[in-house]
Amino acid sequence: MSDQTRDPQSHPGVPPKAAYHHGDLPAQLIAAVRDLVELHGPDGFSVAEAARRAGVSSAAPYKHFKDRPEILRGVVSEAMDRLRVAMQTGAAAHPHGSLEAVAAVGRAYVDFARAEPGVFRLVFGLTEGHQNAPDLLAKGEGCFGVVVAAAAACMRLPPDDPDVQSRAYMLWSCVHGHSFLTIDMKHKVASAGIDDWTYLMAISHAVLEYPLRA
Amino acid sequence: MSDQTRDPQSHPGVPPKAAYHHGDLPAQLIAAVRDLVELHGPDGFSVAEAARRAGVSSAAPYKHFKDRPEILRGVVSEAMDRLRVAMQTGAAAHPHGSLEAVAAVGRAYVDFARAEPGVFRLVFGLTEGHQNAPDLLAKGEGCFGVVVAAAAACMRLPPDDPDVQSRAYMLWSCVHGHSFLTIDMKHKVASAGIDDWTYLMAISHAVLEYPLRA
DNA sequence: CGCAAATGTTAGCACTTCTTACATGAAGTC
DNA sequence: GACTTCATGTAAGAAGTGCTAACATTTGCG
Structure with a gap:
């Protein structure tokens, strides 16, 4: 269980700073959502894709936001x-x-x-x-x-x-x-x-x- | 195969006119979508629910509309x-x-x-x-x-x-x-x-x- | 009539939201 | 330092969605 293979599907561009605990996931999430909304329109955004962009699992956002509307x-x-x-x-x-x-x-x-x-x-x-x-x-x-x-x-x-x-x-x-x-x-x-x-x-x-x- | 038990999940209020083929499904679909959009907002609409309201299966709309955006x-x-x-x-x-x-x-x-x-x-x-x-x-x-x-x-x-x-x-x-x-x-x-x-x-x-x- | 096209159905895949149960790391206490 | 505690991550899964594929039925036209 090395702490380097923590993320089996992370984007390679992400700097390997935070190991398990993310530095500031809420801010990174709303930044990702902002990008997605700008890309695919207000309704063409998914919590899963935002989580993917932030390099975390699709359940992680729900530790910081109650549901999808709250992220929006x-x-x-x-x-x-x-x-x-x-x-x-x-x-x-x-x-x-x-x-x-x-x-x-x-x-x-x-x-x-x-x-x-x-x-x-x-x-x-x-x-x-x-x-x-x-x-x-x-x-x-x-x-x-x-x-x-x-x-x-x-x-x-x-x-x-x-x-x-x-x-x-x-x-x-x-x-x-x-x-x-x-x-x-x-x-x-x-x-x-x-x-x-x-x-x-x-x-x-x-x-x-x-x-x-x- | 009586033609009365045609629809196992139809709403009881629908008049028993059309048996298998719907009278005018496209018009009834966009009417249902209009109601749904008015109820739950522009993004809170699903093809499945519109089909349910029109009393047809969730795949029927795709015989008349290519995809969800086309219905919109x-x-x-x-x-x-x-x-x-x-x-x-x-x-x-x-x-x-x-x-x-x-x-x-x-x-x-x-x-x-x-x-x-x-x-x-x-x-x-x-x-x-x-x-x-x-x-x-x-x-x-x-x-x-x-x-x-x-x-x-x-x-x-x-x-x-x-x-x-x-x-x-x-x-x-x-x-x-x-x-x-x-x-x-x-x-x-x-x-x-x-x-x-x-x-x-x-x-x-x-x-x-x-x-x-x- | 008989066959093709239109229009419906069910089954199913890939994906989503969101929940539950568990794992891990960090922080505080003795 | 060891031990607990809590915040924050993961994996697995239920329920619902868009859409397709394959099959069924009705209609219309020769």
């Missing part, structure tokens, strides 16, 4: 963290309260969708049946909060103003739809000819400065 | 037909060229998403890996064409005008995003307090009448 939720949670950070850094790259800052938040959103379409789809396709996950709910609120903050600064109103909330929601929905259509229609001429920044600036301008109650 | 594609195709019809009738209920007609197209879209969130998610989540289905592509173009037509009439420009195309795309993306967020956030206060019609009229107004190249 882990991926989503991590992705939402990254999305929120990206949106914040996008806004911070422009003057506080500027329209550009609002558009930059949207661009971070679209960029995320374009860079990780599978994960993006997973994040917003997982709400079906997972409404009971309070942490995901909270992270979603956090992301929306970034939009609200940028919109409020631009409108010089407090973030809890109802008009700010409404317009932030409208902005979010437009960018959300644009992101989905972008990754869905990558074969077609993207966005009927307008590039991201033009789209985002136009939408931000129109939504934030147009009188809502006509 | 059938559901999506049928759904896109209904969506396009709904959008057209929505527009026809208002004066040609009016802003209300544009908003009504959007409302049909949102209503569809709200009525069949599972199918709606399936329609726009299936693009991953199914870009090669030319009929679905064409039906998607048909739906977008309804938006373009309404926008063109409202702007009094020909439908192939680039500005019409751009603004129609923006309209579509906004309504698309609003639809997704609506079905995702049905637990929360919907849409930050604005109802569908207000949202749609405001967006249509802002997108169609605001100068794009600021």
Whole structure:
């Protein structure tokens, strides 16, 4: 029983660091799942294949995650963290309260969708049946909060103003739809000819400065 | 060999019309799949369960559909037909060229998403890996064409005008995003307090009448 | 009628999720 | 150091899935 022949089917590329106990299996698992989701789509992922990629048996994941949905939720949670950070850094790259800052938040959103379409789809396709996950709910609120903050600064109103909330929601929905259509229609001429920044600036301008109650 | 004991596991509610050969199994299958998708989400559907619901063996579907994705594609195709019809009738209920007609197209879209969130998610989540289905592509173009037509009439420009195309795309993306967020956030206060019609009229107004190249 | 095609069935393979029982290594205690 | 304890791995297996192969029945057409 030498500790070198521990893994009869491991990929040869795996560094022979951890012998029996894996260094950080949960993190490696959600990384593997992220790759798989990006490769085969949100539904084309299997716990077994993720375990295979991590070099462990197909039962090992269940020591760290209750079931398959919980693994997915882990991926989503991590992705939402990254999305929120990206949106914040996008806004911070422009003057506080500027329209550009609002558009930059949207661009971070679209960029995320374009860079990780599978994960993006997973994040917003997982709400079906997972409404009971309070942490995901909270992270979603956090992301929306970034939009609200940028919109409020631009409108010089407090973030809890109802008009700010409404317009932030409208902005979010437009960018959300644009992101989905972008990754869905990558074969077609993207966005009927307008590039991201033009789209985002136009939408931000129109939504934030147009009188809502006509 | 009486023809009454034909089906050892049929549901008792099925009328004893078809004996061995099913009346119209493909249609009954996609109806069953539609129900299942609505019940358990786009990925929580199995060919076996659909066959069970249709009262046939688990191998019968493969006489009509090549594989599981093809069944899904059938559901999506049928759904896109209904969506396009709904959008057209929505527009026809208002004066040609009016802003209300544009908003009504959007409302049909949102209503569809709200009525069949599972199918709606399936329609726009299936693009991953199914870009090669030319009929679905064409039906998607048909739906977008309804938006373009309404926008063109409202702007009094020909439908192939680039500005019409751009603004129609923006309209579509906004309504698309609003639809997704609506079905995702049905637990929360919907849409930050604005109802569908207000949202749609405001967006249509802002997108169609605001100068794009600021 | 008689045969071919269409449409159903059962049996079975490879694969998946997830559970149960067992093995191993690491950490703490005396 | 020896001994227990616990977290984390494995192997084996039950139940379900997609899909195929081989067989059965009904329908339609000459």
